Amino acid sequence: MDRNQLRKWLxxxxxxxxxxxxxxxxxxxxxGIIEVPPSITARWDAERFGIxxxxxxxxxxxxxxxxxxxxxxLKAIIRTYEQMPEPKFTVGFGSCPINGGMxxxxxxxxxxxxxxxxxxxxxxxxxPRPEAIFVAVTHLWTLIDKEMANGYKRYREKxxxxxxxxxxVLGKLEWPPxxxxxxxxxxxxxxxx
Amino acid sequence: MNSSLKKSLESAFKEVHLNFPEKDRLIINVxxxxxxxxLKFLKEKGYEHLALVSxxxxxxxxxxxxxxxLSSYLQxxxxxxxxxxxxxxxxxxxxRDNPRFFTTIPIFQNSEPYEREIxxxxxxxxxxxxxxxxxxxxxDYKIPPFRKDFDTRQYVKQVFDNIxxxxxxxxxx
Numbered sequence: 448m449d450r451n452q453l454r455k456w457l458x459x460x461x462x463x464x465x466x467x468x469x470x471x472x473x474x475x476x477x478x479g480i481i482e483v484p485p486s487i488t489a490r491w492d493a494e495r496f497g498i499x500x501x502x503x504x505x506x507x508x509x510x511x512x513x514x515x516x517x518x519x520x521l522k523a524i525i526r527t528y529e530q531m532p533e534p535k536f537t538v539g540f541g542s543c544p545i546n547g548g549m550x551x552x553x554x555x556x557x558x559x560x561x562x563x564x565x566x567x568x569x570x571x572x573x574x575p576r577p578e579a580i581f582v583a584v585t586h587l588w589t590l591i592d593k594e595m596a597n598g599y600k601r602y603r604e605k606x607x608x609x610x611x612x613x614x615x616v617l618g619k620l621e622w623p624p625x626x627x628x629x630x631x632x633x634x635x636x637x638x639x640x
Numbered sequence: 641m642n643s644s645l646k647k648s649l650e651s652a653f654k655e656v657h658l659n660f661p662e663k664d665r666l667i668i669n670v671x672x673x674x675x676x677x678x679l680k681f682l683k684e685k686g687y688e689h690l691a692l693v694s695x696x697x698x699x700x701x702x703x704x705x706x707x708x709x710l711s712s713y714l715q716x717x718x719x720x721x722x723x724x725x726x727x728x729x730x731x732x733x734x735x736r737d738n739p740r741f742f743t744t745i746p747i748f749q750n751s752e753p754y755e756r757e758i759x760x761x762x763x764x765x766x767x768x769x770x771x772x773x774x775x776x777x778x779x780d781y782k783i784p785p786f787r788k789d790f791d792t793r794q795y796v797k798q799v800f801d802n803i804x805x806x807x808x809x810x811x812x813x
Contacts, residue, residue: 518777518779519776519778522778552792552793553792553796554781554790554795554796555777555778555779557800558796558800558801559800561805562803562804562805565806605809608806608809608810609806612804612806615803616779616799616803617778618778618779
């Protein structure tokens with residue numbers, strides 16, 4: 448352990464724990480997942496950074512969106528994201544979740560992922576190298592330190608807007624709202640009717 | 641090559657256009673009514689592997705072209721010689737204003753997902769298909785999205801670009 452960080456550890460042990468034990472969920476969308484096996488195995492060894500891939504969303508707190516998101520995949524992404532315990536961090540990997548990438552005029556691919564779930568960081572590129580994942584993770588550490596990786600808090604606060612956007616693209620959702628929605632927002636009521 | 645197959649096809653069916661673009665490849669252009677009987681005939685001949693069902697939208701000719709790709713496992717069978725093996729492409733025309741065809745599930749069982757896919761992406765109705773429900777798509781489209789007159793850019797502008805970002809929604813309030 449780094450001696451210089453001892454004060455941080457004593458001051459905010461939970462935050463340091465979140466920082467150095469990012470458990471990434473195995474969730475494959477698109478082609479970017481091809482960069483994940485080399486980065487978690489011996490060549491780049493993500494465990495140096497405390498990243499372990501886990502099987503279920505209940506154990507995870509890092510969500511890598513690794514490629515284009517079709518409408519059907521978005522449904523699975525939202526369900527997975529809502530099942531993850533807080534604090535949870537989302538990182539968009541590759542250019543497709545950012546603005547559609549090469550699927551910018553596709554009929555069945557959503558263009559901006561951050562309209563539907565909060566995203567804490569982006570890795571640009573098509574494809575980014577595995578090193579980019581670790582650059583992103585070290586950036587995420589500083590963001591967690593400064594409490595700027597607050598996507599899950601934003602999701603809590605603005606849940607009704609996220610939910611409205613999700614309903615707009617997916618139609619009626621099959622699952623109940625994660626947080627309570629006060630149906631007082633005039634514009635949203637107007638949209639629904 | 642395939643002279644026996646060619647002869648038997650020509651003797652059994654009228655108005656069949658056979659075309660050999662290259663070695664071991666046969667293209668058959670048939671009318672809509674004859675397609676089913678030719679597929680059945682070819683299966684009995686041993687071409688029992690339906691590799692693919694595809695569709696092309698010829699918007700200027702106002703017709704869809706359905707493509708069935710067949711091949712055989714004959715080369716392992718001692719009854720047949722190496723010469724008889726071929727990849728057969730069967731093409732048939734469906735009018736664009738009345739896109740209807742017959743299902744080939746009774747002949748080739750594995751055509752079920754292909755036909756479902758063509759039904760949802762091109763809007764061709766396969767008569768007798770047991771479940772023509774969407775295979776990939778989640779949304780409803782007025783024009784099936786693989787047709788040439790489907791404007792993807794306009795659709796994206798209408799649907800995905802119209803969704804405001806969460807910050808915009810929160811700011812408007």
